[in-house]
Amino acid sequence: GGLSAVKEKDLPRREELQKKLDKYLKGRSFFIFRADNRFRAGVCKFVNHRYFERVVLVMIICSSILLAVDNPHTEDGRSAAEKLIFEILDIFFTTVFTIEMILKMIAQGVFHPKTAYLRHTGWDVLDFCIVVSSYISFAADSLNISYLKTFRVLRALRPLRAIRRVQSMRLVVGALIRSLRSILNVLMVCLLIWMIFGIIGVVLFAGKFGSCNVDEAVLSVLRADAIKAIGGENVTVYYNAESQPYVIDQDNVTHTFSDKTLCNGTWMEADLSWKNADFTFDDLGQALMTLFVVASFEGWLTVMYQAVDATSIDMQPVRNAHTPAALFFIVFIIIGSFMFLNLFVSVIFINYHETKQRDSGFSNLNDNQIQYIEEIKLILRLKPKAVPPIPKTRFRRFFYRIVLHNAFTYFILIAIIINVLVMSMTFYDQPTDYGIVLEAMNVVFTILFDIEAVMKIIGLGPAVYFKDGWNIFDFVVSVGSTVELFLNFVDTSVLRVLRIQRMFRVFRATRVFRVTRGLSGFTELFRVVVVALPSMGSNASVLVLLLFCYAVLGVNLFGAVKIGEGGFDPYANFSDVLIAMMTLFRIITGEDWNQIMVNAMVQPPDCDPASNCGSILAPIYFISFVLVGQFVLMNLTLAAVVGKLIVVSIV
Template structure:
């Protein structure tokens, strides 16, 4: 079934409302979709027959994962029935359920234990997350009520080409319009149209004057505080710190409904919005981090694999883990040749290693010093130093090859160094003899030398600890990343079916749209980082004058066709975009990314606890490693049984009995007793 789920997900990604419905691709995809709907329905029927439906223990619907499967299977069947019965108008309305097919990839979760674990943790955190959401909504409501009372109808201004062509005096009059009787002859000449002769007896507004002159009275921003709903949506966007300064600026410029904004008219709004950012963004929204991390730790304590062990047993297990992290090392012996012995002596000195590390650091800094407009002398100087560094690295590799022989290639750092040296030399030679068209390639090859900076990691224990912690957290991060990719996949396929036909705008352009699965995926990946997602949401939700709600296939229209002379796509927006983007931001930005933070923090905390509570300190393990190497110089991992007693006599407790008199019979008797206890 996993193969069917994966195949159906691929079909969903390939489906597109912009395809020609009579094309071979569209027909094949529709046929496959029907096949998958039947397969999933049959799977559900078989499981219901074998497990029972809902009443008995272990029944089909008793499992939350089966509920998801049943929902997807039934919705797919309903859509299939609606597609067959296209003649009935009421049944056509059921076709709107076809967007629910995007949930099919979620069925993969129940087939992967790692993904189920992450989802289980998320489900466990739902009550706490809902509490935070409720608290946030109360906060948004309080700020929204205040903002609506003072800012409703004020985020509008006179704009357009006609407004831009107005004189300075006309724009000043627009800000503070005066009664007709108070106008001069010049000012009255501005209103030559018969429509605008005289003014209404009620209060005169900038909007009336603007429309009299034929200009457009438009919103300053897509966001506004005209009602509580719009205000709460605006504050949710503010809580993500996305373009919050432009909203604050518009509020500072706002005057009153129907009046033209004035720059910095009321700067007290700065305090209002900064107060919200402190409380609503920095404080309340970061509560999500604490909730996710706290729930993560609770789940770990509840379901951890070692909760049945005593503290002593846990320490013993940790000691065994620490002991298994080290492996045998080879004791390198100097070669017999005089040149090799000399190189062996030199490369093993601390001064030589410090010199090489200094060359790596200097070479990296010089490569980072390249900039546009640098002088010829500077370029020549950096090139000379770079070539000298390359020579030093080549000599280092040659000396270590002479000193260590085959053992040189057994070390991964040495393998890395040799690859970098060879690649750099090849790039230098190619650059010297090849044409200028290969220059970019050779420079890219030479930039590989920057990677040698990772050699510094070897000499820094703190950096090694950080990298080790990140490495340990990779399994947990891979599960979270898989869920994140799955969420992006579901939202991308749903976005294509919902917004593929929406007309292009300044924000929905050739690079940010849902006209294909690939572009939609990249668009949502950008939105997950908070990059102008609010502007795109409003553009996808709004409708331009003359738009068509669901444009039929037209080969001459852009989107349906990629020709240069195509007509602009004229599809209307869909208000579902508000729910689409807000839910996506809440799930991805506030939950999934914070869960990633929780995993990394837990890995660092675990590493710190292991370091503080470790029975076998690194110095003791290193001493054991070297003592073992004396008995196993070729690093096979095995020693003779008669060598065990000298080993334990040479190693400090608890790994050995250094200073404690012990004979071989006593040692063997103790080992048999220990093995017997471990078996129990």
């Protein structure tokens, strides 16, 4: 009986495998192996076995770990043994992926038929390109061909191979790819609108965002009224009310630097130089990049005020010289960002959900039928609670009636609210007597909540009580608070070393969450989170994978860029994969991402061109990441929550 049950369980897998064999075993692979060739059939069964895919997934994860550890900019500091280990591991993983590719080519064919390796899916083409780029990188290292070493950065795409082997991630990415045509159509419309504003910006502001600057490294403040000395006591630089620099020499003669020629041609010994702004409208490419920064709302005020202060081409800016210039940016934000950028996000929402419904088999169903299926899924997932059975003994029935009475529920809710208010009254350096009163009230509430837990366990019974997730949470909080209360009477010198008391004090703060249990609105939101977690998890996993790939790519591109003045911030750089991922997560939140991009483009004289300068690819890297990470994936997570909120509100 057990053997037949196992066979019945394996039957769907066998049927699925047979479908794949019928699908792939067509034509001749490598012009040698026919469709009925036993060797080819065996290879096809092997590569389509679930354990084969799992082994390949493990290899992808291990190779990704190697990418995270292998920093190309620290190779010179490695020992010979470390270099050999990295080379062997790189060759090993490349060999494994090559064998996988060849086996799949034998099973499916290379170019013919339509199900062949290089024609069936884009994922196979991606695998092929990654393997080929690895061999080109090996050849570049062996022959010392510098321009071919750029293929090494394509190794950052290796983790993307995991997407096709994880179904939830494959559904998300597949839906995005199939929505690409509609997304590109809207993106082209947005780009057209931005180009119009970009051309207008070039006409209005080209060459006007420069200013005469003094090298801050040689400045020293002489007086509080901002008089600064350069190069000696007889040469001083002043800034007038419009922030324009001028110099008074030893003969009391005033020299102004109102334009680029005077700034660069006079008083060079005073380290005066004409410097262009980080974001300008000098050409259409610069204008589009500046408008993208403005549309992201990060640093847009700086750009607008530079336009307001602009006077003429290569002339020193004057504060509030042209205030109406602000209208250009206000109109662009309303049209280019609020309208068309949000339209771009909306199209992503709609097409993503429609494509995901088709992938889930809902393409032949109408909206009401899809809604009905979602409601059934919601009901099954939430598992409605049954009414606790009435105890048989009089003693337990007494507590049963109390803990299920509305008055008891409201009493506990009021106690929780008062306890939260008491906890919020604590502050630094509070009076001793005040602290004693608060601590005494905390003891009272701790005992009260312990009594509540005991009464519920007696009245409902341990089996029923611990079936409810909220009851488990309440019990853990009560136990933790009681332990923390007990630790107050233990030798504090020991606890201070172990920090145990502080750890248990966290349980006291978690009582805040108990307030939400009695609020019906929060209960509905909690149901939304429970239902949306699978979709949010899928989107989050794709986002983490994107962060990792961009981090590896960023380390290869910007890992050597200087850290310090003119370069990266010590807390936001690409020196290793972990810091790079933290930097990229910061960029997703929109925090100062434009300045990080500027730092990644640092050029001489602010860096050494032989070792620590930036890359001209920085705008492509950062803008593409902001577009995909912030505007697409983060908004898809929001769309998943909103979609489930609609379903829950209907149910």
